[in-house]
Amino acid sequence: MRILFINLPPASTKKSGNKLYWLQASMNLGLLAVASSASRAGHEVDVYDWLGEHQYRLLDELPGVLSRNPPDLVGLSMPSGYGEQYCAPITEQVKRLSPGARIVAGGQYHAGMRPRELLARFPLLDAVATGDGEELDWEALRGCDLAAPPAGIITRESAVLHGVPPGVSRKELAPEYRFKLLRLEPRSYAPSIEIARGCPFTCSFCSLSGAPAALELASRKTIQDQLQFWLETWPELERVPIYFECPVFFCTSRNVENYAECLAPFKGRIEWRTQCRVDSVTPEVLPKLHQMGLRMLDVGLESASPRMLELMKKTEGSTEQYLRRAQILIDRAAACGVGVKLNILLYAGENEQSAGETESFIMRNRDKLAGIAAAAAIEFPGSDLGNQLGKLQVQFGTQRREDARVSSAGIYPLDLSHEFPLERAREWCLNMTRSVTTAESYYRLKRIGYFRPDFSFSEFMQVVHAADPDSLPFTLTPDGNATAKAQGPWDMAQWDQLR
Numbered sequence: 001m002r003i004l005f006i007n008l009p010p011a012s013t014k015k016s017g018n019k020l021y022w023l024q025a026s027m028n029l030g031l032l033a034v035a036s037s038a039s040r041a042g043h044e045v046d047v048y049d050w051l052g053e054h055q056y057r058l059l060d061e062l063p064g065v066l067s068r069n070p071p072d073l074v075g076l077s078m079p080s081g082y083g084e085q086y087c088a089p090i091t092e093q094v095k096r097l098s099p100g101a102r103i104v105a106g107g108q109y110h111a112g113m114r115p116r117e118l119l120a121r122f123p124l125l126d127a128v129a130t131g132d133g134e135e136l137d138w139e140a141l142r143g144c145d146l147a148a149p150p151a152g153i154i155t156r157e158s159a160v161l162h163g164v165p166p167g168v169s170r171k172e173l174a175p176e177y178r179f180k181l182l183r184l185e186p187r188s189y190a191p192s193i194e195i196a197r198g199c200p201f202t203c204s205f206c207s208l209s210g211a212p213a214a215l216e217l218a219s220r221k222t223i224q225d226q227l228q229f230w231l232e233t234w235p236e237l238e239r240v241p242i243y244f245e246c247p248v249f250f251c252t253s254r255n256v257e258n259y260a261e262c263l264a265p266f267k268g269r270i271e272w273r274t275q276c277r278v279d280s281v282t283p284e285v286l287p288k289l290h291q292m293g294l295r296m297l298d299v300g301l302e303s304a305s306p307r308m309l310e311l312m313k314k315t316e317g318s319t320e321q322y323l324r325r326a327q328i329l330i331d332r333a334a335a336c337g338v339g340v341k342l343n344i345l346l347y348a349g350e351n352e353q354s355a356g357e358t359e360s361f362i363m364r365n366r367d368k369l370a371g372i373a374a375a376a377a378i379e380f381p382g383s384d385l386g387n388q389l390g391k392l393q394v395q396f397g398t399q400r401r402e403d404a405r406v407s408s409a410g411i412y413p414l415d416l417s418h419e420f421p422l423e424r425a426r427e428w429c430l431n432m433t434r435s436v437t438t439a440e441s442y443y444r445l446k447r448i449g450y451f452r453p454d455f456s457f458s459e460f461m462q463v464v465h466a467a468d469p470d471s472l473p474f475t476l477t478p479d480g481n482a483t484a485k486a487q488g489p490w491d492m493a494q495w496d497q498l499r
Contacts, residue, residue: 001142004071004101005035006058006090007049008083023463024450029177029194029245031077034106034133036178043138046071047181059089066097073142074098075133076125078107081381081409084121091124102126102142104153106133113382114410115154121408127155132197175222179229186233190450193226194218196246201277203302204313204384205347205377215248220262227266234453239293243449244274249281249297256285263292271295273448275343278325279315283332290336296370296448297338301326302345304361305354312347313384323361330368339370341445346376346428348385348398350420355428366436371445374432376425381410430473437474439464 007028028049039045046069050058074094076087091103105111105118106129115128129136131152140150147157177194179186197216199206227242234240251259263270273296281297303309304326306319315322333340344358362372379386379400392398397418403411415421420428443451443460451460469476 001072001139002044002069003035003038003046003073003075003138004065004069005031005038005045005047005075005077007031007047007077008086008090009050023452023455023460024446025189025452026243026450027182027189027192028077028079029192030079030107030132030197031075032177032179032181033194034075034077034136035181036176037134038138039178039181040176041138045181046183048183059086059093062090062093063097066094070098071101073138074101074103075129076103076105078105078111078118080107080110081406081411084118084409085405087118087122087125091122095124104129104141108132110381110409117381117410119154119156127153129153175219177222177226177229186229187452187454190243190452191230191234191240192243192245192449193223193230194245195223195274196248199247201248202313202384204311204388205302205345206380206383215246215250223262224265227263227270231266231269237453239269239271241295241448241453242270242272244272246274249274249276251276251280251285251289252282253285256288260288260292267292271448273298275300278322278329279317281329283325283329286329286332286338287336290338294338296341296445297333298341298343298373299326299329300343301361302343303347303354303358305357308347308350308354308358311349312345326361327365330365334368339444340368341370342372344372344374344429344432346374346416346420346425348377348388348392348414348416349396350416350425352419355420359432362432362436369436371441372433372436374429376416376422376429377414379412379414433473434475439474439476442474 031049032047035045035047046065048058048065071094076090078084078087087105094101094103103125104127105122105125108131111118111128112130115130118128119125126146127141127149129152133152136152137150141153144150145157146155149155149158195218200215230240230242270293272293274294275298277300286294302312302314304323306323309315309319309322330340342362344362346355362369377385379389385392389398389400397415399415400407400412401415401422403413406412413422416425439461440457443457447455464472464476
């Protein structure tokens, strides 16, 4: 059987005048895992992981793809609603040029959370996969009566759903990623590997909170095979920058040696980043992780306001202890050469006092931080935030705002409170980000895991100068240089020395 897999890009994040987004080419490892599984089962597989209009015009090329190799089944990867706008034109082309092909959409934490809505919105879509898709019976899906689909599949004709859609679960991640299935040259992507999937936490703002799952870890062989692939892809580099993808990176004094043994064959040949919670990495292990190549931690602080942390359900312990631990983590990281980028989220019920508490925390640590990413909470399908919206509206004045690009996909920006409407939240986030970000620090943040390894700072600045200044997360001075923040341990020269 011939299967064509297509990744739908998150196009709505493309802002007018901002070309920086299109330089950030992350591989859809979930889609690659599914395609690899289908290939191992003996199917003929082709993967189109779309990197953006400037690199690959899928809608223009799809007719040729379909005519050269007519598929029996088409799988559309929809990990977020930002790609839904492409579903209609793609399904129309497939049904017109390959009318016998069945089309299934997947993406566990978007498509899997709203299968009925997708089937109603896109009449040419035949089915939706609700789990991670790696153990789907593709042969059965191709030939089944749509009233009785295989496990993990929802159709218009199948039974009515109640609660969270059933999925097809795995005990561990895909044992093999067949990178050769990709249509695009691997050097087009920023190197990344998948080390874990699923999340045991239920933070109210997260799209994963609607379907919590145990953390599933990749085997040592799976991790090492992925790392070896990227070393072979970039043989000329002294160290290959790699993002370790996972919902939450856990590392304590009890399991740090497991990572040390896994990464030992690659010592001195990789530098990596990953994302964690304040309470998922023990500060004492940071020097050891730095020796293994860790250079950047994306830390989900979210807020430094005790009241907001409680509203977010961010921590089960005391908020005071949470913030003390965050401070220790930042201090230890700065001391040993691990950069910390804080992820900040303004949430329902936000006000000037709570935002001020977060701002004070950031500014106290300004010279110890590699950067921040600040955003206002968004309602995603299946999130606890969406379920609590009525209560939050009565309590704070939280309410949905329509966005023509994404609201049809069940995604809504929010007025967070009477005191913090959407416009005020966006203004605060941009000002806060610019207060600690320069062009150099932004480039450094994106160099591992977002930009291609051969994308130089001078090339980056050419893109910056061609962009709309209002769209940039940093400020340019009249002479064309980025406004500099106070000198700290994370200026470019000192960072290179710490490496």
